[in-house]
Amino acid sequence: MLQKLRDKTSGWIATVILGLLIVPFAFVGIEQYLGQRTDNSVAKIDAPPTWWPSAPSFWPVSVFWQHDSIGIDEFRRAFEQERQRQRAQQGEAFDARAFESVDNKRAILDGLIDARVQQLSAQRDGMVVSDAMVRKAIQEVPAFQVDGKFDYTRYKLALASQVPAQNERQFEQVVRESLQQSMVVAGVAGSNFVTAAEMDRLLGLLGERRDASVLPLPPAVADTGAVSAAEIQKWYDGHATTYRAPEAVTIEFVEVNSATLPAPAPADEATLRQRYEQEKNRYTEAEQRLASHILVRVPEGADAAAQKAAEQKATQLAAQAKAPGADFAALARANSDDTGSQAVGGDLGWVSKGMMVGPFESALFAMKAGEISGPVKTEFGWHVIQLRDLKAGAQESFEQVRETLAREQAEADRERAASEFSSRLVDLTLKNPSSLAPAAREMNIPLQKLGPFSRSNAQGVAANPAVLRAAFSDNLIQDGTISDPIELEPGHSVLIRVTSHTPERALTLAQVRDQVIAAVRADRASKAARKDADALLARVKAGESLEAIAASRLLPPPQVLPNVPRGAPVPEASVAEAIFAVAAPAAGKVSVGQSQLADGRVVLFTVSKVTPGDVASMPPAQREMVQQQVAGFGGNDDVRALVSSMRKRVTVTVVERNL
Known part of the structure; x- marks a missing residue:
């Protein structure tokens, strides 16, 4: 049988047929193979090749498309950032449950997709962000400035304090990508204008x-006439949504308030001294060194010759800086490649340990006041360092900080006592989750009741947004169980149980x-x-x-x-x-x-x-400001239209299961 199969498939016609069949199966096989991999993207963005903008996505040539994606981690970071922003803005009114809605997730994802599509469009159009633009953008960030001027030390500290920490090159790349993404829309927004005739008409109307x-x-x-039964029924039927009783609940609850719990005994001397030893670094003023430097930057991936040339240049600069009467600041302004400190003569300000990269820090803290180092190699290049002054560290004694330690220990003891009290209470509720009464008796705290109340007329502890959300949550209503502790304020929490629930219902005509x-x-x-x-x-x-x-x-x-x-x-x-x-x-x-x-x-x-408004009476400066504002409104409309058009030129696939 195998021989017959071989004979039938050895002709040229069979070869051609097999060849034609291989092509689609090859693409299907590749797709199946790729499909087996774990998909960690929330959205995929596919753009046709620049040489065939109208290429259909189903055509085999789609392998030449440009592919990008938004990963789960990137989406989660954006989602959490928006969560923190809204929580800070809304305070107690923030509804965590509503924030987790699918519609809200899609809105945040749409913003990420718009940004990625803009960046993709800029890349395809060959838009490039220069180093000068990146430097200018970084130096204009208020968080990196002191008294309105860029401060390199503040810049380094800000990068180090991020989670995760970033080095300068990583942050510069983030800024570069952000600028590239915004170049097209910024250009469109800035290109909108308002003519003088349009402004005259607008100002005439406004004024x-x-x-x-x-x-x-x-x-x-007032109408005091009789109302017939037919009129009553017709009005009731036509306004049925008006005559409804809102959903209502009745709750029982217990409070745990650290302020009303018995105060723990004051800490003894041994406990305070132990705390002092454990937290001694808090009361130590770190040694600081006033430093300047000259950086000879070495490009990433530079060959040995470039590395050597940079080292030789740094050696020459070190020799010049050590020469009698040399002006280190002038040398830094003329030769340093550090854009952050060059303009201020290489001044880095007061530096503590942990602020600089390892080799730089080791060299600086091994120097004597007034000394200038030889070339020091770091990931950024070669440094010539000048130690201008130093401040020795100082340690506060136990006696100096005893009152602070006692106050902090008392607060910690109160919090621990409240936490232990709350833990015991929770343990008791877990033994009998259908009633708070046994736990309240065991812990000798009052069991309180509240209600019935609706979402619109809640009072007392129920007026707290977190308590209100819990009281009307499906879990507590359906199961009749006790809630987790709900914090009203630091050290003050409640546990609640829904004892009765009345769903929203229509009120009868009677x-x-x-x-x-x-x-x-x-x-x-x-x-x-x-x-x-x-x-x-x-x-x-x-x-x-x-x-x-x-x-x-x-x-x-x-x-x-x-x-x-x-x-x-x-x-x-x-x-x-x-x-x-x-x-x-x-x-x-x-x-x-x-x-x-x-x-x-x-x-x-x-x-x-x-x-009509007197157009001529408006001062030119004010007119120009209004004209810019109106143009800005129009520019924003143009940007929205542009981004919408960009979205239509790409294929966006949302991976719903990863949202």
Whole structure:
């Protein structure tokens, strides 16, 4: 059988057929092989080759596409950063459960995708960020400045304090990528402009003033007429969502407050001395050295010849710096490759141990005051170091810090006692998770009750957002178990249990009959008042003045409002908005309109004159500022349109399971 198979497949026709079959199977095989790997991406971005922008993604040539992705770690970092930002902004109102929603995750991911698409577009268009641009961006970061000027020491400390820590080259690469990403959109945003004619028209509208008269009508006359059963039923059926009882719960809870627990005994002398020995470094002022340096940078990947040349240059600079009368600062300004300290003569300020890379630090702390080192090699290149001054470290004695130690130990003891108390309480609740009463009796603390309450009328401890979220959580409602400790403030927490729950429900007509009757009557009164106002408005449109209308109804004369500016709350913002919404009156005529006050009363008004804003009265500097702001608004719209267009030119695949 195998021989027959070999004979059948040895002809040239069979060879061609097999060859054609191999091609698709090869691509399928590759895809299957790659598919077996663990996918650590949250989103994949695929861009067609620049030489075929319209290439379909299903075509085999897609292997030549440009592929990028957003990893789980990158997404998680962005997600946590946004979580911290919103928590700091919203405080106790921050809802951690709502933040974890899928919609919120997609919104954060969309921001990352937009940024990556912008960077990809800049790379494909050949946009390059120069070293000078990177340096300028870094030196303009306020966190790296002291008294408004870039400070190299502050810069190094800031990089070292990041988690994880970054060196200068890593941070420069981050800045470079960020600048590259923003180049296109920044250019588009900055290219928007507003013409002089557009500004004149806008300023004329913004500065427009109107002469108006307003006549508030009296409140609607209360309706006391009978309400039929049919009217009641119709209103109830049409406003069913209005007559609902909100979801409500009743809880029992216990409090653990370190301030009310018995105070622990004061710490003895031995405990305080032991704490002092353990934390001795806190009370030690580290030795500091005032240093300057000259850096001869060695490019990454430089060959031996370049390394040697840099070392020789550093040796020559060291010799010049050691020469009698030499000006080290001048040499640094003329020769140093350290952009952060070059302009200030190589000054690094006061340096403590741990602030500099190992070889630099070892050399600096082995020097004597006034000494200049020979070339010192680090990952950045060769350094010539000058030690200008030093401050010896100092150690505070136990007696000097005893009061601080005692206060801190007492606080620690209180926190530990509260923690142990809370732990014992939790252990007891775990033995009987369906009731707080046994644990409260065992720990001799009161068992308190609260409710029923809804999300909108919670009081006491239930008004705390964290307690409110727990009280209405599905777990506590469905299981009837006890919550974990919920912190109200440091050292003060509660444990709660939902004892009863009433879901949101429709109120029966019998329960709200009086409310429905009142609503029907209020609606009839409002409609009658509106109909009356419409009739009065028709009389004004027919040529009757507001004064005559007021006199016919024995109302106070209308209020005259000359030169009302746009946005003025006269008599209320809604009325002013309506005054500026009507068309400008013809010569000798008035424009007529009506609005409603917050208390429901109707206001009739007329506009007799419109005065455009005086464009020439705005100072040139202020006009320019407004013009830039308006252009900025338009630029932001252009950026959104551009990013949307960029998204359409790439294929984005979201890996939902990794969100």
